[in-house]
Amino acid sequence: MKLNKKLLATGVLAASMFAGQAWGAVSAGEAAKLGDTLTPIGAEKAGNGGAIPAWTGGMTTPPAGYKGDGIYVNPFPDEKPEFVIDQSNVDQYADKLSPGQVAMIRQYADYKIPVYQTHRTATYPKDVMDKTVENATTVELIQNGNGLGNYESATPFPVPQNGLEVIWNHITRYRGGSVARNVGQATPTANGAYSIVRFQDEITWNSALTDYKKGQDDNVLFYFKQAITGPARLAGNVLLVHETIDQVKEPRRAWVYNAGQRRVRRAPQVAYDGPGTAADGMRTSDNFDMFNGAPDRYNWELLGKKEMYIPYNSYKLVDRDLNYDDIIKAGHINQDLTRYELHRVWHVRATLKEGERHVYAQRDFYIDEDSWQAGVIDHYDGRGELWRVAEAHTMQFYDKDVPWYAVEVLYDLLSGRYLVLGLTNEENNPYTFGAERHSRDYTPAALRRAGTR
Template sequence: MNSSRNVLYGAIAWSLLLSSHSMAAVSQEEAARLGETLTPIGAEKAGNGDKIPEWTGGLTEAPASYKGDGRYTDPFPQDKELFRIDQSNVDEYSDNLSPGQIATIKNYDDYFIPVYQTRRTGTYPEDVQQKTIENATTVELIESGNGLENYKTATAFPIPQNGLEVIFNHITRYRGGSFTRNVAQVTPQPNGDFSPVRFTESFTERVALEDYEPGQDDNVMFYFKQAITAPSRLAGNVLLVHETINQVEEPRRAWLYNSGQRRVRRAPNVAYDGPGTAADGQRTSDNLDLYNGAPDRYNWELKGKKELYIPYNSYRLASEELSYGDIIKPGHIDQNLARYELHRVWHVTATLKDGERHVYGKRDFYIDEDTWQIAVVDHYDGRGNLWRVAEAHNMQIYDANIPAYAFETLYDLLSGRYLVMGLTNEESEPYTYGTERRSREYTPAALRRDGVR
């Protein structure tokens, strides 16, 4: 394999010479690269010659097959699998896989990675791109690193100087301003049996509220509400989160409404390694979206960039022609339906700080440069053993210029079980963007109304 695919790219070498604890925004001269040699959100425009093409603006037009109904049909149905990586050839491609991906292939005899041509479809609306450019010279980490200063919206650090800034780019990335989605989560048994848990989720940036006024709740980045709609034994339970920007000033606010008790209570455990909602112990709270929440329990190290085969343009996995039974198989999803492409990713390692507690002692993150979405995460337990491997199956929302996920997976290599979150194939109205939300809809008092069965 060409070893140059795994060395640091010249375009970011300068950043690794800076202190990993730098708090400063970049200079105007550095920011001038955005929109020139870098995309407006900070990816390298240039390709690598033969595998990764030049970025030319992303996918901004819907295919003729799309009906405008939130079911995003495959814009590349003619693309064919180029080759697959399995146990017979995994060592040949190991330079372009994470240790977790390699271990997953070796762990399951029938698991493989189907590789397709690389299409750089990721992009964002023009106003989001412009705000990201402005953020480059204004947004800073607070002194402890556990929050942001001068931040309102869009990607915080398009030219990141350390690993923590890269992770904040994933946390702050634009997700549509305000949207509603109906999704399912499954935690299959080793034999493949599963029972879906269904959710209705709403997400709204503070600045996207219909009644937003400057200065209103100005330490909140976004509001998130998750209501369980099935099965009946869980239906009516609702989670509400106010995600704060400066978590030293104020930690995440979270509340739970229990439909059985008919009461709302604060939920401080909805963070870090608290149990994920209705996940049968298969994920932590901060596993959702591959990573979320305060980063203060870890030391973050920027390793650089490399080229990795990651799930991308995964439209088939969101097809309404598939049932959940078509996707969910013993041990892992049906990889015949997946699509992987070679993309440049930022590699960040998070190591648990001395004196802090978390079930994951170390995590290796691989973040797509074109979208700032985390693509792959390798999770290690406190003894240093590789434990869980997460992947997000990327899908560009081409009628709104928003990168998203078809769904995310989390494989437990020790137990042989796994979790899939974000399935939409059997759901009605899977995604609705541009929903109108007002601040009163994200209050603890509103949870009781949302929890009525």
């Protein structure tokens, strides 16, 4: 599937029109919609008169059977698909799918999209939503859209005016303040053979540090540390990232500790289309978390909102009764374990700026209105061919008021391979929210302490 050259040109024109303007803060009148016709983070409260219901606060009460131990049970265990989209009927539903999703269905006879009843479960803590309402009239885009002004926390642009604001909402969305995870990643061959790479990673917002003081490292959005714990040949290697808010003014700071060499080194390649950690060439650095990092290499165009079938409430994929063989199959994950629902998404198109370099010439983002998380992203190569399709199988961490991903999957249409990241079914202590972290935990010297073999 080729790039749409007319829309590509439109995106470049739109970006050039915005280049000299101040973006961001909306009027008090626009902000007054938050909590009225819009949810506190900017989604439409009303339903669509059909499959999409009104938002009534999200899922704030854990379902019966949840023991409070971080092992998340399915709140909808008895629901069955209302219908299934496959090769026999994909044309009927193509207007509510991305081109990449349609391509996956056409490429694999056993790839299907089971569509369930829509539940608007996404919500955030009250203080996060209150801060989001405040941000609407204060936060601005700076550095031609590549940084945030007057920003501290929460969603910066709940009433977005352009594509960059939507993308910043995804990048900055709340994920629990300070969270540690034990997760698995696999990159199956075309015939389905795989091995698991295990990670112990953590993400801590600057303001969530136990020793945080206002003005301390205030260009840092969050700190990220990722240690490989298996297999043995990779165990002990550690990545540390200081994610800066304005990455043009101050590029992302990154270091790696190599257990074999017992050395800490700066890692400028951990950005843009640098190789993803232990990913066998199946993702770029900025594919992690669906998209992360500086947006400066692309022009961003907001194409509006649409209704779309996206992965949602994907609790089957964290079922502790499953093992990884149940999930990982040749060509794609086991779609019988997936759940898709009809939701409204923001459609944002990123096109590579003239003179910039990246392996993806265009990326089409479909961002969930209720959580600001990317649900689906289609990636095009330099020839304009559809190349990779990313799907985020989301869930609501209902005891923490955090929407996040159960697993992320990135399909390569050309090689027939894929990457799946975030698997927890066979991991101990998969999530620890509220982890206490000090600034000294995120220094280069801490890497050596974290690296064991």
